[in-house]
Amino acid sequence: MVRVSCALCGQQAESEDVPLTWMTSVEDGRKLVYCDRCARENVRSIEGKLDPVYW
Numbered sequence: 001m002v003r004v005s006c007a008l009c010g011q012q013a014e015s016e017d018v019p020l021t022w023m024t025s026v027e028d029g030r031k032l033v034y035c036d037r038c039a040r041e042n043v044r045s046i047e048g049k050l051d052p053v054y055w
């Protein structure tokens with residue numbers, strides 16, 4: 001069983017399915033998932049395709 005984990009903080013989901021509160025993003029052909037907290041913090045850079053200068 002492969003659990004999804006947050007691309008930023010590494011937090012693992014509690015199941016194989018991506019939780020509804022999490023966000024998925026395709027970057028460089030790879031599917032990345034972000035937990036609810038990271039998604040909220042990075043929603044601007046993800047949706048705006050801005051450089052993640054503050055990471």
Ligand SMILES: [Zn+2]
Pocket residue numbers: 006007008009010011034035036037038039
């Ligand atoms: Zn996270």
